[in-house]
Amino acid sequence: MTDDLRPDEEATDRMDGGPYPGTPPDQTDWDDSLPIQSPWRIAWRRFRRHRLAFGGLIFVLVLVAIALLAPILAPQDPNVVDVSASRNPPSAEHLLGTDSAGRDVLSRLIYGSRVSLTVGVAAAISAAGVGTLLGLLAGVAGGWIDAVIMRLVDVFLSFPSLMLILLLVAVLGPSVATIVVVIAFFEWPTACRIVRQMALSIKEQDFVLAARATGSSRWRIMRKHVMPGVLSPLTVVATLLSAGAILLEAALSFLGLGVKQPQASWGGMLEEAQSLTILKEMPWLWIPPGAIIALTVLAINFMGDGLRDALDPRQQM
Amino acid sequence: MDPQTTPTGEPLLSVRNLSTTFATETGLVQAVRNVSWELYPGEILGVVGESGSGKSVTMASIMGVVPKPAGKVSGDAVMFEGRDLLTLPPREMRKLRGREITMIFQDPMTAFNPVKTIGHQISEAIRVHDRHVSRKAARARSIELLASVGVPSPEARYAQFPHEYSGGMRQRAMIAMAIANGPKLIIADEPTTALDVTIQAQVLDVLKLIQAETGAATILITHDLGLISEMSDRVLVMYAGKVVESSDVFSVFGNPQHPYTLGLLASLPRIDTKLDSLLSIPGQPPSLTSPPPGCAFHPRCELSRGRSECWTAEPPLVQIAGPTEHTTACHFFTEMETEAGRVSIKLGVDVRSKGES
Numbered sequence: 157m158t159d160d161l162r163p164d165e166e167a168t169d170r171m172d173g174g175p176y177p178g179t180p181p182d183q184t185d186w187d188d189s190l191p192i193q194s195p196w197r198i199a200w201r202r203f204r205r206h207r208l209a210f211g212g213l214i215f216v217l218v219l220v221a222i223a224l225l226a227p228i229l230a231p232q233d234p235n236v237v238d239v240s241a242s243r244n245p246p247s248a249e250h251l252l253g254t255d256s257a258g259r260d261v262l263s264r265l266i267y268g269s270r271v272s273l274t275v276g277v278a279a280a281i282s283a284a285g286v287g288t289l290l291g292l293l294a295g296v297a298g299g300w301i302d303a304v305i306m307r308l309v310d311v312f313l314s315f316p317s318l319m320l321i322l323l324l325v326a327v328l329g330p331s332v333a334t335i336v337v338v339i340a341f342f343e344w345p346t347a348c349r350i351v352r353q354m355a356l357s358i359k360e361q362d363f364v365l366a367a368r369a370t371g372s373s374r375w376r377i378m379r380k381h382v383m384p385g386v387l388s389p390l391t392v393v394a395t396l397l398s399a400g401a402i403l404l405e406a407a408l409s410f411l412g413l414g415v416k417q418p419q420a421s422w423g424g425m426l427e428e429a430q431s432l433t434i435l436k437e438m439p440w441l442w443i444p445p446g447a448i449i450a451l452t453v454l455a456i457n458f459m460g461d462g463l464r465d466a467l468d469p470r471q472q473m
Numbered sequence: 474m475d476p477q478t479t480p481t482g483e484p485l486l487s488v489r490n491l492s493t494t495f496a497t498e499t500g501l502v503q504a505v506r507n508v509s510w511e512l513y514p515g516e517i518l519g520v521v522g523e524s525g526s527g528k529s530v531t532m533a534s535i536m537g538v539v540p541k542p543a544g545k546v547s548g549d550a551v552m553f554e555g556r557d558l559l560t561l562p563p564r565e566m567r568k569l570r571g572r573e574i575t576m577i578f579q580d581p582m583t584a585f586n587p588v589k590t591i592g593h594q595i596s597e598a599i600r601v602h603d604r605h606v607s608r609k610a611a612r613a614r615s616i617e618l619l620a621s622v623g624v625p626s627p628e629a630r631y632a633q634f635p636h637e638y639s640g641g642m643r644q645r646a647m648i649a650m651a652i653a654n655g656p657k658l659i660i661a662d663e664p665t666t667a668l669d670v671t672i673q674a675q676v677l678d679v680l681k682l683i684q685a686e687t688g689a690a691t692i693l694i695t696h697d698l699g700l701i702s703e704m705s706d707r708v709l710v711m712y713a714g715k716v717v718e719s720s721d722v723f724s725v726f727g728n729p730q731h732p733y734t735l736g737l738l739a740s741l742p743r744i745d746t747k748l749d750s751l752l753s754i755p756g757q758p759p760s761l762t763s764p765p766p767g768c769a770f771h772p773r774c775e776l777s778r779g780r781s782e783c784w785t786a787e788p789p790l791v792q793i794a795g796p797t798e799h800t801t802a803c804h805f806f807t808e809m810e811t812e813a814g815r816v817s818i819k820l821g822v823d824v825r826s827k828g829e830s
Contacts, residue, residue, distance in 0.1 A: 181623035182642045182675065192632050195588045362583035368538050369578075370650070371571030371600045380597065384588050 209462020211457035280398035282340035287347025295355025521703030567725035581643035592631030641672035713769035720799035730801035
């Protein structure tokens with residue numbers, strides 16, 4: 157059998173310097189040329205095959221590019237008021253028309269992406285961060301610490317959060333920072349639950365026992381074994397959280413509690429649609445922001461679904 | 474391997490009256506009940522018994538990795554090189570684990586973290602105990618270790634994940650990890666149960682060689698009697714959380730002094746003769762929440778024949794007169810000679826292995 161030769165040869169030349177030269181080599185065949193199948197690489201391959209998710213990712217990436225390049229891309233200053241050109245329909249000069257104050261809708265749409273994306277990313281990261289910290293603590297420490305944190309989660313999840321968010325924003329005064337903090341404050345329990353769940357299941361795995369038998373401390377096991385295992389479900393949760401945060405920000409701005417005027421935001425642009433005449437006769441004022449919000453949230457949710465499938469170890473593709 | 478029939482010198486590990494219990498919803502499970510035994514430097518001690526006989530829990534108790542708070546370990550002492558592992562502070566115990574006492578787990582698939590490379594995990598085992606070892610040095614040492622247990626192309630294999638290894642290779646990597654810090658004691662918990670037979674033989678060869686090279690005392694937990702006879706110097710037979718017989722490997726196989734050991738031997742398939750049927754031990758292992766009174770084996774024992782001593786008095790572990798250290802926990806071990814003869818006639822072949830083993 158020629159197959160058997162290769163490992164033997166390799167074994168002999170490597171065995172020379174080894175401390176235990178007599179050990180017989182493993183006879184398994186193995187193709188050297190294959191790349192290493194790291195879990196993240198496998199996940200990425202699966203994700204790429206998920207068309208909707210990959211499309212969502214591209215959409216979001218384009219949006220990020222637009223937000224970053226807003227000053228270059230926007231045809232006009234989004235905040236320049238021109239009373240003479242109020243509520244003009246789309247024309248060559250204003251591709252998506254102008255709003256009640258005569259500002260260019262397209263430019264405001266482009267600048268508005270900055271607010272939505274910032275809120276989406278920042279709120280999701282803060283919520284996921286707080287949730288992870290408390291979730292790990294609850295899952296790893298257990299006992300009364302676990303009980304206290306989980307009851308807190310139950311309390312938060314049983315509150316009508318939108319009402320409280322409105323109240324808090326009204327008290328603290330509307331700004332991007334306030335919105336991020338407030339959303340994170342109410343959205344961490346979802347992440348916390350998932351992280352705790354994962355931590356509890358990882359804690360019972362054999363490799364954690366093996367790590368203990370190797371002399372690793374609890375803290376080290378949490379850092380080296382529990383945390384990496386928690387990461388993949390957390391990615392999914394954070395993605396979905398950011399979609400939720402973008403929606404919440406839009407809702408707050410629509411109610412006039414979002415970012416302060418004149419700063420452009422998608423929800424703020426929808427505020428105009430509160431008037432019936434605009435709703436009925438001037439669709440250029442509310443269809444573009446409404447559509448972009450819906451599309452963004454949809455794209456992020458598709459990404460979340462794709463990530464969930466890609467990171468699920470039970471799914472073999 | 475030279476059979477060390479009479480161990481000499483100070484024991485490396487001395488377990489004295491160790492008991493481990495687990496609080497469960499159905500009551501207190503007495504997984505290990507008052508066991509005492511010794512392990513001498515450089516020897517291989519085989520521990521046999523059915524599932525649930527307390528083999529693994531005993532080892533977990535020694536390592537201090539019994540799940541808390543359900544599990545509770547008590548006993549007089551577990552002396553390891555002059556230190557009592559039962560009273561050692563957690564920090565000291567942690568230093569000991571993975572450096573002086575290491576463990577090889579049954580299923581190398583689950584004992585490795587699936588999202589980390591094998592090499593990373595072996596390096597980690599080194600760096601946990603010595604922070605001064607650089608990543609690079611740990612890597613070099615890990616590759617050397619992988620090579621020493623016969624993993625082909627160790628440099629490339631270093632960066633691979635557990636799922637890219639074959640079962641036998643994973644167990645080799647597990648052995649590499651166990652010897653990474655030059656342990657004095659290796660506990661191998663059914664190291665070949667998860668492997669198929671041909672790979673088992675390879676891994677055992679590796680284990681044997683490594684043991685011979687490092688001179689580390691090894692505890693081999695298994696329910697495979699063939700493995701025990703092949704590998705170990707001394708044998709400990711456990712039943713229902715207790716040691717029922719212990720001796721050197723030749724005495725246990727050639728002259729079993731406990732009906733349970735005899736039952737295990739009689740239930741083995743044999744290669745030398747054609748058997749019509751195998752003898753099985755009747756009944757089931759006892760519940761450890763309420764172990765049978767007296768001798769835990771009496772409900773299944775053929776030797777007992779309903780004698781009242783068996784269910785009223787617990788047989789102590791006694792030394793049998795003879796040239797070797799041989800202990801048994803049976804009231805009627807003096808009848809074992811005739812009992813073994815009876816079973817052999819029933820089976821048509823002598824269950825006791827005589828002469829060379």
